[in-house]
Amino acid sequence: MAEPLEILNRLGALQSGHFRLTSGRHSDRYMQCARLFEHTPESEDLCARLAGAFLSGGTIADTVAGPALGGIIMAYEVARALGARNIFTERENGIMTLRRGFKVERGERVLIVEDVVTTGGSVKETAAVLRESGATVVGIGAIVDRSNGGVDFGVDFKALVSLDIKSWDEAECPFCARGATLTKPGSRKI
């Protein structure tokens, strides 16, 4: 069975090169998890592995929730693997909310998933919304943890892959220094 990192590389979800990120900083790797969910067998496989990790750790979830947009497909796949209910949160005027008639019951056990965790902001906002409704957040799951151990959710956090993706200001970029061609992620050249 292929390692999760190997699968992300093969599908182009994790790309190596010399990239200009949306922040303007330069990086040698670029993560685009949508490229994983483009491929349904691999998405099913990785989400089932994450679901299995929580199950074998004794976590029971009635519901899996993900923050839009990145968490929607993933939450569905993890929920399907667990036989659980699937909902998502989304921003309304910048505030994370439960819309579309989604409700959680008092005491409902919810697992929150997000494709890539960097600062964990969306996950924390999702947890806050669910707890306000009385739900119990039983864990946080991610395909990729980019936080370098810098995020503490206060509950069990599991990720299939931990990545330390470095980035530099253009002036300090070692790839620019050696004249490497710069790629803008999302362009057709990748």
Ligand SMILES: [Zn+2]
């Ligand atoms: Zn550069």
